[in-house]
Amino acid sequence: MQSELDSLRLRVKDLESENARLSSLLSNCKCSKECRNVDTGIGSAEEIQGLKLHTDDKMNQKVKGFSNKIRSMHQYSKRYVALKVMYFGQRFFGFASEGQMDPTIESEIFRALEKTRLIDGTKKDLQYSRCGRTDKGVSSVGQVISLFLRSKLNDADTGSGCPQEFQMKELYEGELDYVRILNKELPKDIRVMGWCPVPVDFSSRFSCLSREYKYFFWRENLNIKAMENAGKKFIGEHDFRNFCKMDAANVHSFKRCITEFKIFPCAERFDEDQLWVVKIKGTAFLWHQVRCIVAVLFLIGKGLESPDLIEILLDTEKIPKKPQYVMAPEIPLVLQSCNFEALKFVCSSGSRKALLDHLEMECKSYKIQSAIFHEAFLSCSLSENDEILLEDKPKKPPSHIPLMLRPTEPSYEERCVKLNSQLKVKKKNPLS
Structure with a gap:
């Protein structure tokens, strides 16, 4: 009996040693950093015996197979891309998401970009820029933004980004359909209309003509x-x-x-x-x-x-x-529209059809709403069967004060003086 116990103890020690070696191999694997929640330890002696670990080669094959399934964003190729965007601004608090108000067009676009795993990193990492910063309620059919997006092509296949190359078909073929991917996730009042590869020194704001x-x-x-x-x-x-x-x-x-x-x-x-x-x-x-x-x-x-x-x-x-x-x-x-030199936005035929179908459906929907309001307008018109309306006392139209006689806003110089005095107060009392 004692000899059997000693044998089992030796077996457990051998298995624990093997477990430690395999854990060390797994910790050095690229996928281990991406999958920290994976349990690399092996439990009891009974569980160890049930794993049937045969050879080091077989284990290496399993690790390789696992790393192929989970691929970090930094392992993908990226390319700098300009996106042409349209939006109906009525329900948004402007385009930019820098304020505390939500929703904004920009915040919705980035939600879609993150959900589709087209981006990884901060706006600074992505070299993000926008052409126009439209205010609350303002719409657009030609806004342009630029940033780094995940690419299906190798870095060597994405071109150097020179303006002369923008018209080359090879720069677009085989790439991810950014329009289709994003429009599936965006709300119905925001749509991407096309994309174009751009050089890394391109800025949607400062490159705009x-x-x-x-x-x-x-x-x-x-x-x-x-x-x-x-x-x-x-x-x-x-x-x-x-x-x-x-x-x-x-x-x-x-x-x-x-x-x-x-x-x-x-x-x-x-x-x-x-x-x-x-x-x-x-x-x-x-x-x-x-x-x-x-x-x-x-x-x-x-x-x-x-x-x-x-x-x-x-x-x-x-x-x-x-x-x-x-x-x-x-x-x-x-x-x-926002106009640039040598930029030609593209869209696949399928994505273009889906975009046109969506816009047609939205137009028809708003036409129906307009027709309903028009019916209400007509129903309020007087007819022979309507009751006589009581007349209100006539109101005087508001008198117009000529602009040159109105109070004025502070001048630029006066605003600068006020800003400088506020900065001096903040420097003296940084906690206030």
Whole structure:
């Protein structure tokens, strides 16, 4: 009996020694770092005897097979890619996700990127950049972002990223269908429209040559000719500090160049009214610049201000302080396009069809909602069977105060003085 016990003890020691050796092999395996939750120990002597470990070679084969199943993101090839994105901004708190408000378009895009395992790392690691930072409620059909994405191709097959190579079919063939992958995970009011390989020194913000905005409005009784004549005065390089929301902490030059201004009708009508659009194209725009421009144009179109007001407000030496006025609403504003040199966005035929089908379905859905509201509008109209409505006392329309007689906002210089004094207070009291 004693000899059998001694034999069993020796057997257990041998198995424990083998277990330690195999654990050491597994800890040195690449997959072990990715699978820390895997139990590399082996339990009781009975469990050890049931494993049937035959040879070192067989164990190595098992480890190799395991590492093939779990593959870390850093093991994949990556490529720097620009994505063309559209979104309907009504329910979002703007594009950027840097604030505390949620949802934003950017946060939804990154949720989809993470869920599909197309990215690994921070925005800085990914060299992430965006072309435009649209505000709450603003939509886009041509926003562009750029970042490193997981690639199906080897690094040698993704090209050097020179602009001349962008049109080469080889740079796209065999790659992951980024449009299809992301659109499956994005909410219905955000869609990727195409992608394009770009060089690593590309920036969606600083490589952009021009941006184009459209602002939709109902004509009603607006004087389109007066608005058009006034709008043409924006063309060229001007100081637009009186046509923006000033951010003195981050922006120190308010000169911007407008290259194109147009006003034209759309096909959409409502009874006798027609939908029109203001189109503004420029190299770059200030915060709320388009909405401020449109707000002043509306005052001119209503006959409340003269078209000469544009020249007056653009003369910042005479008018260094912006008169107080309300910006145009955000919902009708659309970032139409961001234009770059030599970029051609691609999309597979299947993904393009799925995108068109989705947009068609959304259009039809909104048409139905519009029809329902129109029915409600018609049902409120008086007919012979309707009761007589009680008349309210007539209200006086609000009197218009000319812009040049209104209170003004602080000038850029005054804002800088205030910011500097706040910084001095913070330096003296860093905990306050």
